[in-house]
Amino acid sequence: MKVGVLALQGDFREHSNALIACGVDAFSVRRSEELADADALIIPGGESTTIAHLAQTFGIFDAIKQRISSGMPAYGSCAGMILLADEILDAAMGQKTFGGLDIVVRRNAFGRQVDSFETELEFKDGFPEPLRAVFIRAPWVERVGPKVEVLASVKSHPVAVRSKTLLATSFHPELTGDHRTHQYFVDQVARPALKKVQ
Amino acid sequence: MAEVTGTGRVKRGMAEMLKGGVIMDVVNAEQAKIAEDAGAVAVMALERVPADIRAQGGVARMSDPDMIEKIQASVSIPVMAKARIGHFVEAQVLQSLNVDYIDESEVLTPSDYENHIDKWNFTVPFVCGATNLGEALRRINEGAAMIRSKGEAGTGDVSNAMMHMRKIGGEIRRLSSLREDELYVAAKELQAPYALVKEVAETGKLPVVLFTAGGIATPADAALMMAMGADGVFIGSGIFKSGNPAQRAAACVKATTFWDDPKVVADASRGLGEAMVGINVADLPAPHRLSERGW
Numbered sequence: 267m268k269v270g271v272l273a274l275q276g277d278f279r280e281h282s283n284a285l286i287a288c289g290v291d292a293f294s295v296r297r298s299e300e301l302a303d304a305d306a307l308i309i310p311g312g313e314s315t316t317i318a319h320l321a322q323t324f325g326i327f328d329a330i331k332q333r334i335s336s337g338m339p340a341y342g343s344c345a346g347m348i349l350l351a352d353e354i355l356d357a358a359m360g361q362k363t364f365g366g367l368d369i370v371v372r373r374n375a376f377g378r379q380v381d382s383f384e385t386e387l388e389f390k391d392g393f394p395e396p397l398r399a400v401f402i403r404a405p406w407v408e409r410v411g412p413k414v415e416v417l418a419s420v421k422s423h424p425v426a427v428r429s430k431t432l433l434a435t436s437f438h439p440e441l442t443g444d445h446r447t448h449q450y451f452v453d454q455v456a457r458p459a460l461k462k463v464q
Numbered sequence: 465m466a467e468v469t470g471t472g473r474v475k476r477g478m479a480e481m482l483k484g485g486v487i488m489d490v491v492n493a494e495q496a497k498i499a500e501d502a503g504a505v506a507v508m509a510l511e512r513v514p515a516d517i518r519a520q521g522g523v524a525r526m527s528d529p530d531m532i533e534k535i536q537a538s539v540s541i542p543v544m545a546k547a548r549i550g551h552f553v554e555a556q557v558l559q560s561l562n563v564d565y566i567d568e569s570e571v572l573t574p575s576d577y578e579n580h581i582d583k584w585n586f587t588v589p590f591v592c593g594a595t596n597l598g599e600a601l602r603r604i605n606e607g608a609a610m611i612r613s614k615g616e617a618g619t620g621d622v623s624n625a626m627m628h629m630r631k632i633g634g635e636i637r638r639l640s641s642l643r644e645d646e647l648y649v650a651a652k653e654l655q656a657p658y659a660l661v662k663e664v665a666e667t668g669k670l671p672v673v674l675f676t677a678g679g680i681a682t683p684a685d686a687a688l689m690m691a692m693g694a695d696g697v698f699i700g701s702g703i704f705k706s707g708n709p710a711q712r713a714a715a716c717v718k719a720t721t722f723w724d725d726p727k728v729v730a731d732a733s734r735g736l737g738e739a740m741v742g743i744n745v746a747d748l749p750a751p752h753r754l755s756e757r758g759w
Binding site for chain 2: 361
């Protein structure tokens, strides 16, 4: 399995390193040709408005949207969660998302940078030990659709959710050196989804 | 399940999210909107861009809180603001305004010619300028969560940014080549704490994100800095002192992402109109060189 990491802006290198640590082939995606080589895609942390802007400028926006809607597995952290959401609140004017995940996300919901925090998180789908999660100007999920499962919450706000092919977290597992979230994406989301396609 | 704010990871992590991006100086809400629409990852709110500070002279200070709040209200991307070197009360004021990052900046007139701000005392993260590795490590030791090479602000002359990136990169590469028992003297020479010197020698990079600043005026300048190993770019006067700010801003964003593709940089450079009027750093009398502020 080859996992692309959208490398327009943000902490894409940290995501690539986490994937490599999970024993997966990881490579940067900035162009449509590179996207075509990816079996699955990670959308990194960064500035969601910038990433969306660059994706449109360089003509890869529609291709990503189309691949996601036709079942390519994808994982988004923070800005990536926003970009996977069907609907966003407190968006910049005209801000677009790739969509695909039936959730409503509120941008910067936990506040500005002085409110950024880390905490221990219980992850529903069986991590025996809690996860150290880093939230940076983080969004939360305000509503989930019927086919979306909530995996973790902070103060009753969902911060990790999944559908059959998509995973999204408000926090940044790529910053902690704990690769269980990436392993979960590879083993529990991407591989089963790709098996069904074949 | 206690939630902890202001940790090193949260402060340094914020800078990680800005990587590959352009942070633009803005002086009002309208410019901030232009920057956001052009794809800036953050804006730096200040009263006068460095070129005007240079032209008008006098003492340059923290911006008016009203002006910072108007900019915060007008955009959804992070808003940074500058405090004078050593002016911890300006920093406390900026933190109380909920700015997302404080730049303890040599572009403003220093308030203390010996000490910088003790940045560990703050929840908000700080970025500081550096011209060499020792200076960068001293700032990190004081709690800076992000470093920018200083360059020479307000000139549109990229040569000092280049010199500082080469210097920092060169000194890091030299540390990596030393024997372990030579790192003690290296720390003495760099005037930096041994623990940080050892960490840099082992990892081959700074423990925090390194942006570049000071004199970047064109898409090619931005791409050059990325090629020199910068994680991202600050553009101060370069955008809003140019003929067509919206287009130049978008062009610099593009060139920063595709810095390694000359075709993209060429396209981004087309038809931008007039760049900011430059000043050669060599023509600046030494007391007017901002990069020499900081100790």
